[in-house]
Amino acid sequence: xxxxxxxxxxxxxxxxxxxxxxxxxxxxxxxxxxxxxxxxxxxxxxxxxxxxxxxxxxxxxxxxxxxxxxxxxxxxxxxxxxxxxxxxxxxxxxxxxxxxxxxxxxxxxxxxxxxxxxxxxxxxxxxxxxxxxxxxxxxxxxxxxxxxxxxxxxxxxxxxxxxxxxxxxxxxxxxxxxxxxxxxxxxxxxxxxxxxxxxxx
Numbered sequence: 579x580x581x582x583x584x585x586x587x588x589x590x591x592x593x594x595x596x597x598x599x600x601x602x603x604x605x606x607x608x609x610x611x612x613x614x615x616x617x618x619x620x621x622x623x624x625x626x627x628x629x630x631x632x633x634x635x636x637x638x639x640x641x642x643x644x645x646x647x648x649x650x651x652x653x654x655x656x657x658x659x660x661x662x663x664x665x666x667x668x669x670x671x672x673x674x675x676x677x678x679x680x681x682x683x684x685x686x687x688x689x690x691x692x693x694x695x696x697x698x699x700x701x702x703x704x705x706x707x708x709x710x711x712x713x714x715x716x717x718x719x720x721x722x723x724x725x726x727x728x729x730x731x732x733x734x735x736x737x738x739x740x741x742x743x744x745x746x747x748x749x750x751x752x753x754x755x756x757x758x759x760x761x762x763x764x765x766x767x768x769x770x771x772x773x774x775x776x777x778x779x
Contacts, residue, residue: 585613585724594720602721605753608662612758613728628770637763657759665757669749670764673742679771681764687741690748698722698747709739722747729761 587600587610603610623644630643639652657664673688674681681687689695689709696703698718707713714722722739725746739747749756 584616585610585728587614590720590724594717597717597720599717599720599724602750602753606662606755606758608660609758612660612662613724628766631766631770633763633767637760640763653759653763656763660759660762662758663755664759665755667749667754667756668760668764669745669756670742670761673740673745679764679767681768682740682742689741690744694752695744695748697751698744709744711737711739714739718747718751721750725750730765 585603587603590599591597600610603613626644627642632641634640637653639650640656641648641650643649651659653664670681672690675688692703692705692707695709698715699707699709699713700715703713711719711722722743725743729746730743746756746761748754
């Protein structure tokens with residue numbers, strides 16, 4: 579068994595100069611508990627899941643193998659298992675409308691309007707302003723790095739704030755609800771598509 583990454587909100591607040599970070603995660607039912615839940619996971623089970631999972635195109639349910647038996651889970655069942663709520667807002671559809679996995683590799687994506695995303699960046703922030711990580715406010719930078727270690731661990735580099743990262747950060751900092759289950763399923767799709775692409779190279 580291996581330890582999973584968990585968020586420590588006290589340490590995050592210290593890193594943000596005393597700013598309260600936990601409310602950015604508690605506003606969405608179940609999110610804080612999901613990301614701060616300590617425990618261990620089984621790498622072998624994870625590998626089997628990724629090797630066998632099939633995600634229905636509309637992401638209404640998934641199929642996978644577990645202990646030699648096929649399993650089917652609906653979005654509602656996944657939400658119940660994770661302790662989160664479903665929502666009509668799907669972030670990957672905002673960032674990559676109409677794209678198929680791997681979405682981030684096929685197109686740069688649609689960026690959030692600067693009027694909305696300006697809460698993430700140091701002022702003055704204009705339409706032509708850079709959206710590089712170095713321009714994030716201290717609080718936004720801490721939240722962004724926490725998300726890169728939890729909901730977005732697949733994202734590497736850190737030299738840019740991608741469109742999906744901007745949409746996610748905007749929703750978190752503005753306490754705007756979104757569908758966590760759909761977000762996670764899209765990230766599973768992205769990981770699988772990246773693996774297939776790497777295998778063909």
